Amino acid sequence: MLAVKNTPENSGYITEQAYLEGEKTAEFRHEYVDGQIYAMAGTSRRHNRIALNIVRHLPLQRQDGTPCDVYSSDVKVRASKRKSFYYPDVVLTCTPDNADAYYVEQPCLIVEVTSKSTDWKDRSEKLLAYQALESLQAYLIVAQDKPHVTFYYRQADDGTWWVAAFEDLDQEITLPCLDTPLALADIYAGVDFTQPAEPDR
Template sequence: MKVNSTELQNNFGKYLMLAAQEDIIITRNGMEIAKLSAIRDAVSDCGAVPGTVMEKAKVYGCDGRKASYEEFLELTKDTEERYEYIDGEIYLLASPKTAHQIALTELFGVFYNWFQGKECTPLVAPYDITLKRNPENINVVQPDIMVICDLEEKLDENDYYQGVPALVVEILSEGTRRKDLIKKLDLYMSCGVREYWIANPINREVTVYLFADNNISSSITYRKSEIAQSYIFEGLSAELGRIFK
């Protein structure tokens, strides 16, 4: 594909995404001057580079360049790919593996059944959650499971939720461990999420965090055949032997 330098500059996010599929030849005054190509096999310190099929792959960030929220919206508006946007970096979400999906299915089944007839509603990915550290720092994530207690109140005119879930669940994979354990933990803690579950199919563990005043108030890790318990929803529990088959 060929594109002139002005078009590339004005739509950099779009062409950076396309470069994962094919080389982009950049022209100026009709002359070829550069090529934008994906690095398909290398892995850098900040995760897989664009073009690799890993959930922690960054579209922006590895080269030190931050993306604006507007660039993120432009990149994602006409694509079926799944992306997250955390502290100015865009992450491409790859297709999860079987262990991840089994844990997700089993855990969501537990949540769905327990919340029947109750005020809060459990939802499952893909579903965008917009979290604001402040008016200038807008983030968009897709938790594996989220429990929302103000759904009808916080839906906008386009049927998107604009509130903060009471509880979120992330199921780890090799490609998302660092993001889920560090970046998302801090984001959820800072933006008003009250409880965070991290399910680890690799180690067959579930860690439950309780947040208060932008800090970790309490946490506990459940292992083997133990039963994970919610802090904020009394009676909500999940048997690890059922989640990790």
């Protein structure tokens, strides 16, 4: 197979500006990675329930009184170092972020509720893109089929990234940018694990 580097000089390259303008009127959402756009698949009801559970349990200010904004699904995150725009399931920002009305550039927390079709991307491409965001302090990958949260977090003293896994509904995750706990029982409230998360294909 002949590989052709995707550059602005190639006719198939889509600029960031063209993508952003097109996305405002697009029938379906798309993510953007260095000149290419990728249509996003629909989500299951369980996926949506989990994301909304998380939104409901995130406080809108830090313990120091700093106000925060939380968004779900329809607000993009710009990962400028990777020339990418993604739609996280949940994104929290606690710093003034007025670059654009349709995306944020300084999130402190990102959550992806993973599925069979997105798991690899959530744990590789998006992980690298999100960790390159200087403002980001935590990234959660939340499973649908069982209680399981992968928690990537940045050490405040030296900026290194660490990872931990949580699988017990009695456990709590302390979110560094809020310094507040998020319980797995709250994340998975109302979820019936005896039923499949997604239909077999």
